[in-house]
Amino acid sequence: MFDRKIPFPAFALLFMVAGATDALIYLHSRDLLAVYMTGNSSHIGRDIGDGLWGDLKPLLAVIATFFTATTLAAWIGIRAGRWRPTVILLLTAALMSASMPFAHSDDYPFTTVLFIAAAMGVLNQVSANESGVTFLTGMLVKTGRAFAEGNFSAWFDGLVRWSALVAGAALAIPLDQHLGRHALLAVAAMLALGAVFTAGHALMRRHRTKQAS
Incomplete structure (x- = not known):
């Protein structure tokens, strides 16, 4: 089910x-x-098998960046409390924005890839109740289990996530064609919009809590 601290529009946006x-x-x-x-881990295994030791460094750097970023984001998220989704989305937007100035050619340079890896590591800590929220394979497995169990609410959750991810991938093509490297800023803007949704949601929840007490 969707994290109640993350409103539906923000959840759809992050996918x-x-x-x-x-x-x-x-x-x-x-x-x-x-x-x-x-995929990066599989490439590492393949390169080890082929004896391509020089190709390991960038792959290991990407994985280390992702891991370090997601660990720090988890630490920050724990301390952010009700503001966790907003803080995490803003951090992700900042990292995604930082990746754009280096993307000066058709192929993203190593620095851009590292910033994007850090952004995705941070994004996957947006929910306190679910780690790796954008990991599609695990989500499809959960969706299949929910469908088999007759839990159609959870099944719908998975369907929405998958549909939003596919829609985002489709949207990226015209963004890339018309904006070039600035498509990364469009993605950052989507994240910032998600942060606005989650901040408003957190304020509403706090107001309701005060009224109930």
Whole structure:
């Protein structure tokens, strides 16, 4: 089920962000996948098997960046309390914005990929109740189990996530064609909009809590 601290529009937006970021990375960084640590880990194993030791450094750097960012985001999120989603989304937006100035060619340079990896590591700590919120494979497994159990509310949750991710990936193509590297700023703007939604939601929840007490 959706995290009650994250309003529905913000939850849909963050999955659109994940889809858009995936698509941009596949378009501009086929060897270093800033959003796909499973693929990077498989590449490491392949390079070890082929004896390509020099190719390990950038892959390890991307994974280390993702891990460090998600760890720090978890630490920050714990201390942010009710403001966790807002803080995490703003941090993600800042990192995504920081990735854009370095993206001066058709292929994203290493620095851009590292910033995007950090942003995605942070984004996946947006919910206190669920880690790795944009991990599609695990989400599809949960959705299939929910459908088998007749839990159609949870099944709908999974369907919305998948649909939003696909929509975000589709949106990334015209953004990339018309905006070029500034498509990364469009993604950052989506994250900032999500932060506005979550901040408003947190204020409403606090107001209701005060009224009830």
